[in-house]
Amino acid sequence: MSFEIINFVPKEANEELLESYFDFAETTFMEIYPTDPLVPRVLHLKLLLITRTGEKVIRKLARSSKSGEIIGRLYLMIITEENTGFKENKHSVEIHINVLNDLRYKSIVQEFLIEAIKELQCYEYVTTVDTCSYLERDWAFWEGLGAKMALEGAQNRLFMEDIDWSMIKEWRHGGHELAKKEQVDLFSFERCPEEIILEYTTTYSEIIRLMPLGEFDYIPEPTTPFTRREKEENHKKTDHKWYTLATREKNGEISGLTEILYTESSPHKVEQMLTGVKPEYRGRGLGKWLKAEMMVFIKNEFPEIEFISTGNADMNAPMISINDRMGFKRVLTEKCYIIKLEKLKKLMSININKEK
Numbered sequence: 462m463s464f465e466i467i468n469f470v471p472k473e474a475n476e477e478l479l480e481s482y483f484d485f486a487e488t489t490f491m492e493i494y495p496t497d498p499l500v501p502r503v504l505h506l507k508l509l510l511i512t513r514t515g516e517k518v519i520r521k522l523a524r525s526s527k528s529g530e531i532i533g534r535l536y537l538m539i540i541t542e543e544n545t546g547f548k549e550n551k552h553s554v555e556i557h558i559n560v561l562n563d564l565r566y567k568s569i570v571q572e573f574l575i576e577a578i579k580e581l582q583c584y585e586y587v588t589t590v591d592t593c594s595y596l597e598r599d600w601a602f603w604e605g606l607g608a609k610m611a612l613e614g615a616q617n618r619l620f621m622e623d624i625d626w627s628m629i630k631e632w633r634h635g636g637h638e639l640a641k642k643e644q645v646d647l648f649s650f651e652r653c654p655e656e657i658i659l660e661y662t663t664t665y666s667e668i669i670r671l672m673p674l675g676e677f678d679y680i681p682e683p684t685t686p687f688t689r690r691e692k693e694e695n696h697k698k699t700d701h702k703w704y705t706l707a708t709r710e711k712n713g714e715i716s717g718l719t720e721i722l723y724t725e726s727s728p729h730k731v732e733q734m735l736t737g738v739k740p741e742y743r744g745r746g747l748g749k750w751l752k753a754e755m756m757v758f759i760k761n762e763f764p765e766i767e768f769i770s771t772g773n774a775d776m777n778a779p780m781i782s783i784n785d786r787m788g789f790k791r792v793l794t795e796k797c798y799i800i801k802l803e804k805l806k807k808l809m810s811i812n813i814n815k816e817k
């Protein structure tokens with residue numbers, strides 16, 4: 462199979478390359494989500510053009526020499542010094558290799574790995590490669606290389622017709638009782654108000670760090686007022702609405718939060734993002750209250766959606782306990798792997814030598 466590997470910089474790509482790229486991306490999307498509507502290309506392009514401070518993204522494509530068709534993609538995300546989690550996470554690189562499901566293209570995966578190793582030579586601080594996938598053939602590939610499974614999780618979906626509204630009512634009632642008894646306030650926003658942004662982002666960083674991450678040896682990068690505003694801007698550029706609901710205790714502390722993302726370009730779904738409660742305020746029904754209030758908001762604001770989608774680690778028992786009762790169902794299993802860069806280098810040099 463003859464192919465060439467080319468750099469892919471979306472903002473510099475011509476129309477023809479972009480269209481070939483979308484053809485490829487849509488084929489791989491349909492392999493994972495055969496019944497879901499495609500992401501409209503206009504939105505897909507906007508998503509490709511987004512950049513974030515402290516992240517260096519490298520994309521390469523494999524193009525068939527015969528047909529010109531795109532048959533594979535390499536995505537690398539390296540953390541740079543401006544990243545708020547640089548000190549703790551700089552050793553980690555995120556890698557995604559996607560190749561069309563065709564045995565003829567199997568060797569492209571190894572070619573991409575060699576390309577990735579070459580690129581990473583410029584980043585001496587990178588020592589660990591992280592990857593996640595929903596596809597069994599990807600799991601087999603990484604396991605074949607001796608990568609360690611770091612985390613197993615799922616994409617779960619809650620279809621609107623499956624929601625037990627009487628239970629949601631009960632959870633809200635529990636929340637309102639707690640609010641009266643212990644003077645807990647509920648507040649919401651899209652753009653984080655300037656006067657609470659430091660407090661909110663500090664709480665957010667504390668809570669997100671408590672999410673179980675299995676064997677991954679990195680921390681979710683701290684959120685700061687700057688990174689919050691940058692994310693808000695990026696969501697605006699990609700036509701996403703980002704809604705947050707949070708609780709404040711009588712002592713003035715923010716104790717919990719839940720957030721969702723919605724875009725009119727994908728009107729069939731809402732993405733449930735982080736839900737979290739600070740450890741000292743847990744076990745009082747705040748998690749259930751926040752989720753129940755958000756559910757009512759979603760029903761009123763987006764009555765046309767089919768489902769709410771969320772990702773959860775299998776080891777996250779409290780979150781799964783809440784989600785299961787709400788009616789979330791597992792639709793895809795996701796496995797994440799880590800492997801040392803040194804190990805990959807050794808394996809690839811063996812493969813290079815074998816090919817000679």
Ligand SMILES: CC(C)(COP(=O)(O)OP(=O)(O)OC[C@H]1O[C@@H](n2cnc3c(N)ncnc32)[C@H](O)[C@@H]1OP(=O)(O)O)[C@@H](O)C(=O)NCCC(=O)NCCS
Pocket residue numbers: 668669671672673734735736737738739742743744745746747748749750777778779780782783
């Ligand atoms: C998940 C989380 C938000 C729950 O917050 P909370 O305020 O304690 O939630 P609630 O009190 O409303 O409900 C927790 C429920 O989980 C159940 N639960 C707690 N630990 C459990 C466990 N190990 N196994 C099964 N159920 C468990 C509780 O029994 C409770 O249900 P009940 O009140 O009906 O008995 C909180 O644990 C958290 O912030 N976790 C870290 C952040 C995170 O991982 N978020 C999810 C990723 S998006």
